[in-house]
Amino acid sequence: MILELMPYRGCYPIFKLVYSAAANASHNKGFKETNLVISKAEVNQGNTVKKLKPRARGRSYPIKRSTCHITIVLEDISLYQQYEEYLMYLKKPGCSNENINLTCYDTYSSGGLWDKK
Template identity: 35%
Template sequence: MEVKAIVKDTGYSALKVRLCVDMVRGKKVSEAITMLRFMTSPTAKVVSKVIKSATANAENNFQMNPADLKISQIYADEARMLKRMRPQARGRVSPILKRSSHITVVVAD
């Protein structure tokens, strides 16, 4: 059985989140959380929280053993962009795109 957890509109771009996500794909949950704990990226903390949430969903809602869980799917999609403008020389403007992402984790036995 597969159990899912999603976090939406994180403050990190999908490219930065995918670096952490790719490292833990296919690993056991306990191993993935240990790996993320020692990463220097601030996105690792957010990914770790989503994995813990999926594990808690599996344990509380479906009475699955957390020690047996494995990350079957994990991915980061792009979310909405905040668009701001920065003034430039000669009356021009240049855009600032503040990107965010959605992170989805699916754990299974």
């Protein structure tokens, strides 16, 4: 919401990137978009595009346009809530561990759909 309303030039591409990562997570992994949280966002240096601009007397002037790679990692907070409920269930006396089915995805090391560049 904040990225959508800020007047800076780089806000709109980052806004589109966050929504695209959330849409990929909901479509490919089946997570709800309301439970997703940005756990890591980093910007790394990308390629540099080098051009030559013509100047007076047949000379040229180098232009370097730098690019960047933006990586956004999303986490599902509902998995943490299920894990906490699972731990609370295990601490109760006389419970069996056979009825609990907890599915966790390691979002950071799996890469793939979670890292949007």
